[in-house]
Amino acid sequence: MSDTIYRPYEPHDTEGVLAIILDAFHVRRYAPRPYLERSAxxxxxxxxxxxxxxxRVAVDDVGRVLGVIMGRVEDEPHLPAxxxxxxxxxxxxxxxxxxxxxxxxxxxQAYGFERRYAELRSDVLSTGAAALTDEITLFATHAAARGRGVGTHLYDGFMEHLRDHSRTDFFLYTDSLCNYQFYERRGMMRAATRDLELDVEGLPRxxxxYLYAGAVPGRH
Structure with a gap:
């Protein structure tokens, strides 16, 4: 992946990131019409x-977006966009x-995930299982780039950012339709679980x- 560039997201990356979102989060299942899927x-x-x-986005030598990660660090300014x-x-x-x-x-039904996220947050805060301060808000890779280290590089870059700001823990929301095992392999723990019933063609009933929480790893 020597030709892959990792840099902050820019407005001209929008189309590439939207394509990744469409694929990674099954948007076409919820918005099964071409005139709806982009808006969703x-x-x-x-x-x-x-x-x-x-x-951060990962971009190849012809400008194709291979992956994206976004995060929220408490007390840092929001993005200019x-x-x-x-x-x-x-x-x-x-x-x-x-x-x-x-x-x-x-x-x-796609908005049902947001309701579950709110419930998971409440579950964790009520037990004190995690602080829920810094968060990975978006993390996905293009299907053609999976297994090539792009996701790992993006993830590690955010961990470095958290270390640089003396942060110690973080969390994220995910679900059984995604590769949640990626987070478990990196030491994150499932802090709360809820089920969501769906009636969407091509998706499980x-x-x-899940809400996963983890500690920021130290520098090697």
Whole structure:
């Protein structure tokens, strides 16, 4: 991967990151029409940009985005692209609310994950199992880049960022449709679990939704 460049997310990376989101998070299952899927993916990306203080993308030598990671570090300033992300989210949601009405049965189920995230957060805070301060808000790689070290490099880069800011712990949300074993191999622990019932063609009827928490590894 010597030709892979790792750098902060820039606005011209949007199309590449949207393509990764469409694939990694099964957006086409919830928004099964070409005129809806992009808007649904834009809502996901906008939410992540609004929540984040840190971004990195992996880009190959022809400019294709191979992977992305975003994170939030407590007390750090939000990204400068925040106003644009907010505007794009409002526009995408307005389109989904009108053109997406015939597909609302499946579209609304995607928002069930957000409800589960709120429940997981409450579960963890009530037990004190994790601090829930710094967070990985988005982490995914292009299907063509998986198994080539791109995800590991992006993840390790965020760990370095956390160390540089004297942070000690972090968390993330994921689910059984994703490669959650990646986090377990890096020492993260599943702090809370909830189930989500789905009625979406091509997806399991029951999905596990997880909150993982971990300690920032020390420098080797």
């Amino acid at each position: 993916a834009e809502v996901v990306l906008s939410d992540c940009l609004l929540a984040s203080t840190y971004t 925040r106003p644009l992300a907010h505007a794009r989210k409002l526009s995408a949601m307005a389109w989904l609310a009108t053109a997406g009405l015939p597909q609302w049965h499946t579209l609304k 029951r999905v596990g939704v």
